[in-house]
Amino acid sequence: MSEDIKKDLSEIELKVYAVLFEGKQNEYSDEIHSLNAILSKKIIPKRKIPTFQELYNSREENQKIIEMRKKTMNKKLIFSLVAAILIAGITFAIKNFSSSSVEQPTMQAKITFLTGEVKIKDASGQEKPKVGLGTMLDPNDTVITGNRSSVEVEFSDKNKIRLKSNSEFSLKKLSLAADSSEQEVFLQRGMLVAEIKKQKQTDNFKVTTPTVIAGVRGTKFQVEVNPQKGATETTKVTVSEGSVGITKRTKEGLPETPEPVQILEASEVAIEKGFGGEISKLKVSEEKINQEFAATNDVESEKDLAVALGRSEIEKITLEDKTVLRGVILEMDENFFVIQTLNGIIKVDKEKVVSSELEPIK
Amino acid sequence: MQEKDKKMEEIYIRNQKNIYDFLYKYTNNYDIAMELMQDTFLKFFENYRYLNLSEEKTTMLLYSIARNTSINFAKKFSTKKEIPSDLDNFTSSSKLEAKEEMKDLEERLYSCLQLLPEEQKTVILLRNVEELTLIQIAEIMGLSISSVSRLLVKATANLLEIAEQKGIKF
Numbered sequence: 437m438s439e440d441i442k443k444d445l446s447e448i449e450l451k452v453y454a455v456l457f458e459g460k461q462n463e464y465s466d467e468i469h470s471l472n473a474i475l476s477k478k479i480i481p482k483r484k485i486p487t488f489q490e491l492y493n494s495r496e497e498n499q500k501i502i503e504m505r506k507k508t509m510n511k512k513l514i515f516s517l518v519a520a521i522l523i524a525g526i527t528f529a530i531k532n533f534s535s536s537s538v539e540q541p542t543m544q545a546k547i548t549f550l551t552g553e554v555k556i557k558d559a560s561g562q563e564k565p566k567v568g569l570g571t572m573l574d575p576n577d578t579v580i581t582g583n584r585s586s587v588e589v590e591f592s593d594k595n596k597i598r599l600k601s602n603s604e605f606s607l608k609k610l611s612l613a614a615d616s617s618e619q620e621v622f623l624q625r626g627m628l629v630a631e632i633k634k635q636k637q638t639d640n641f642k643v644t645t646p647t648v649i650a651g652v653r654g655t656k657f658q659v660e661v662n663p664q665k666g667a668t669e670t671t672k673v674t675v676s677e678g679s680v681g682i683t684k685r686t687k688e689g690l691p692e693t694p695e696p697v698q699i700l701e702a703s704e705v706a707i708e709k710g711f712g713g714e715i716s717k718l719k720v721s722e723e724k725i726n727q728e729f730a731a732t733n734d735v736e737s738e739k740d741l742a743v744a745l746g747r748s749e750i751e752k753i754t755l756e757d758k759t760v761l762r763g764v765i766l767e768m769d770e771n772f773f774v775i776q777t778l779n780g781i782i783k784v785d786k787e788k789v790v791s792s793e794l795e796p797i798k
Numbered sequence: 799m800q801e802k803d804k805k806m807e808e809i810y811i812r813n814q815k816n817i818y819d820f821l822y823k824y825t826n827n828y829d830i831a832m833e834l835m836q837d838t839f840l841k842f843f844e845n846y847r848y849l850n851l852s853e854e855k856t857t858m859l860l861y862s863i864a865r866n867t868s869i870n871f872a873k874k875f876s877t878k879k880e881i882p883s884d885l886d887n888f889t890s891s892s893k894l895e896a897k898e899e900m901k902d903l904e905e906r907l908y909s910c911l912q913l914l915p916e917e918q919k920t921v922i923l924l925r926n927v928e929e930l931t932l933i934q935i936a937e938i939m940g941l942s943i944s945s946v947s948r949l950l951v952k953a954t955a956n957l958l959e960i961a962e963q964k965g966i967k968f
Contacts, residue, residue, distance in 0.1 A: 441947045449955045456951060467958055470968035474904050475911075475926035478819055482828045485814055488807040491836055757917070760942045779940045 543612035543619070544592045545573040551744035552585025552601065569746050578606045581626070586744075593617055595641065600627040608644070620644060649683040649691055738762060741778060742797045749794040751775065756788045806843050809856055814839070817864050820927045824868050824919065826908045834871060838864040857928065862938045865920055903966065910960045918953035921946055 442453060454460040455468050486494075547554075547569055556564040559576035573579070573589060581587055581603050588598040593612070599605055603626020611618045618640045621628070632641050643650045681696030704717055738750050745764045753761045753775065761784065763777035773784045817838055821831035841863050842856075851859065911919055917939065924935045936946045961968070 441944045441951075445948075445951065446955070448959070449951050452955045452958070453951045456954065457947065464958065467961075467968050468954055471907070471954065471957060471961070472926050474907050474968075475823065475922065476929070477904065478815070479822050479904075481815075481818055481822075481832070483832050485818060485832070486836065488810045491810065491839060492803065492807075494836070494840075758945060758948070759917075759940075760945050761940075762942070777940070779937075 543610050543617060545589050545607060545610060547571045547573070547587060548590040548596070549586070549588030549598065549745055551587075551740055553582030554585055554587045555580045555582075573607055573610075575607055575610045578604060578624075580604045591619060595619065595630070595632050597621060597628050597630040600629070602626050603628060609642075616640070644685070646689075647685055649685060651681045651683065651696060738778065739797050741776060745776065749796055751792055752795055753784065753792040754790045755784070756790055803847070806847055809842070809860075810839055812853075813857060813860050816928055817860055820861065820923055821864055821868060823908050823911060823923050823927065824865075825871075826912050830871065834864065834867050837867050841867065854934070858930075858934055858938050861924060861928065861930075865938070869916065903968075906964070906966055907957075907961065910957060910964065910966070913960055914953055914956055917941075918949050918956060921949040922953040922957065925950055 441457075442450060445453060448464070451462050451464050452468065454462060455465050547567070550567070550569055554567050556567050556571065556573065557578045557580070558564065558574065564571070564577075579587060579589070579599055581599050581601050583601055585601050586598060588596055590596045591610070597605075604624040605626075605628055606622045606624065607620075608622050609618050609620035620640075620642045621630070622644050628643070630641070630643065640651070680700045682698040682700060683696045684692040686692050698717060700717065741764055742748060742750055745766075747764050750762055751765050753773070755761065761775055761777055761782060763775045763782075766774045766776050766781065768774065768786075771786055773786060773789070775782050775784060814835065818831055818835045821834045821838070822828060825831050825834065838860060842860055846856075846859065911923070914922070920939060921935060924930050924938065925932075930938070932943050932946050932950070935941075936943045939946065941949075
């Protein structure tokens, strides 16, 4: 390990290494210790640091900002949606089971990633005996995850959704015609991440919660339903790239308006205050969403990661800037790798990759 | 204020000074550091207020957000700022010359820090401001422990060299 670190270090750097990591004394020891002493010395703020209450109030004010924007199509998109659910969920779910069962299931959905405890129930509530990589889902199947579990479902058009821990979704619509496709996922509780390929005008991918319909024409977004004790139905949608149209639902589960009432674009968040409430919108920064993605990973060790994806090796990718990524390659094309690391999914430009090697998992 | 917000208040009180400290040394600007510090906590509240995170995880997430917020800020507001890739570029930096008159050794050192590549700067600050372990730093930055060790060695050696060129005596 230490030999690896020392590789290609200059003479000065080797001496610095000796002081920092081997506890040795040399001509740089004193300087290094003074340097570190200065860097660790706490500075005195020249301005008053706001109290928590002041900070909190500024946040509330931000949330009141409401703005409307034109929808831009066919862009990449990532959004997250947080909703607190009451009774409406179940009644609506049953309603939809009967209405959508008429559809021809020509599009397939199968499990491509699995970790922890994952259950699948069919429309009648019957649990599937065996769930594993490659298990096919039927329309109206409900997928349920337990603690520290997650599951990824890939559709035959390569669209993907990943359900996080303690979550539940049903496949409402799963159809593929010659010139269009329609997929609808109803998120009962918890959180899901969906990655949607560039869609044709006639393709339709929707994520619904009891209170909203999020219509998607982009590539990637994240949805969370967060049942909170005593809360009314609220939904939060966050968009990182591209745009999402938000339509409110009536208590009967129908769209309240023919067109979306709110168009969310990159770095915007909408907070929906339940049936009859308004939708407010505010701007957030890009890395907030990246943070969210990083934080919602349910896999803890590289071993879990490899096992969950049915691999026995971990890919070690070194980039130009000496960054090392460790994980499992989910997919690649001529320009990019998509790698699942313990810190989330990362898209890597192939040109920036210096080397990659496979390491057996320990 | 709800119960969750009480917890956020505790987190804010416990971490605000260190995060501010990190951001000041990172940006070398009091006002920007203050703004980024607030952004960092707001982002944290927004994303993590419903999660029950350990103190350690909270601290690490805060630094990770603080760093990302700073990087984004730098991208937005200094469109042409290039990170020098080797030490030869440092001597020609006029920015440093302008700060040459600063009497305060610490201030001068913080300005030298700005000449380090971003990753080196982050590593050396995380190591000293919060005394985080290499493992924790590796997790915050999404790097391996050996990469972090190398970055720390390179950052220290670079800083010593820049300081010497600028006549800073410890």
